Amino acid sequence: MTSNFINETTLERESENSWTGNLSENWNIGNIPNGGYLISVVLRAMQEQAEFENLLSVNAHYLRPGSTNEKVKVDSVVLRKGSNISTCSGSMTQNGKLSLQVIAAFGSLKNTDNQFPKIQKDPPIMPPPEKCQKRSAENQGINLPIEQRVDVRIAELGENSERSDLYGWIKFCDSTPVDSLALALFSDAFPPSIFSKLGRVGWVPTVELTVQVRSIPVEGWLMGHFFTDDLQNGTMVETGCLWDNEGSLVAQSRQLALIKAPS
16 A cells, blocks of 8 residues: 555665655645654654664754755764664754754564553543544644645543643544554644634744654554643643554653744
8 A cells, every 4th residue: 555654754865874855745734844744754764774663752853944845854873773772863954954853762662571560541532533523724724735644633522721632533544554653743743732722823833842652553543632731931832642542552742832923
C-alpha cells in the first residue's frame, strides 16, 4: 500500500549525514507546514542511521516556520549507539537558515520484561468518531490542506473550569498503519487545546515540543486528550496523551507555544 506519510516525509540521501528535498504542502495549516510534519521529516532521516526502528523520545525546538517554496536540508549525526538505544541529533535548514533542531532516541518497544505491572493513565470515555465533529477549514477559520492527510474528529465533553481541554479521534485518511514516527506527528496534529476555552484566538506556533512514544497502537482510530492549564505572558503549555482503540497509552507529549492574536 502506498503511504502518503512515508512518501512525503522521505528526502533524498546526499551523504552519510545529509538529506535534501522538498516539503509537501499537503501537511500545511494555512500556508505553513504543520510542526509535527516537520519533526517527522527529520525523524525519517534519523531512522536511517539508528540501529533501532522505533522512536522512543523526541525533543524539538522551532526556530523559524517551515516553507514548501524552498529546498530543505536535513543533517543528522548519531551521538551514541548503545545496546538498547541509539541517540541522534539533527537539524533542518532552508535557504541557509536553521529552522528546526531535534534530538531523538530510538530503541525497541517490545515488552521483554514482564516482572513489573503495567501502569498507565486510562483513556477518556468519548462518543465514537462518527458521532464527533470532523475538523475542517470552515470550523477552524483557516485553510487546512492537512485535513486531506489526517482525519481528526473533535468530541464535545463539556468544559473544565480550571483548564482548557480538547478530546478527539485521529487517523490517516489513507489508513496508513500508525508507527512511532506517526505518533510524533499526531501529537501535534489536533487544533490547539486553548481554542476550547478561548475560541480561535489566532496563530499558536510551537516553540518546543517533546513526545514520548510508549507503544505501537493496534490498527484503527486513536483517541487523544490535550489540555492547557498554564497560559501566561503570551505563551501556553499544552499536555497531551494518545491511546489506541483498545485503551493502551501509546504516546505522551508536552509543548510550549506562543499565542499570537490575529493582526
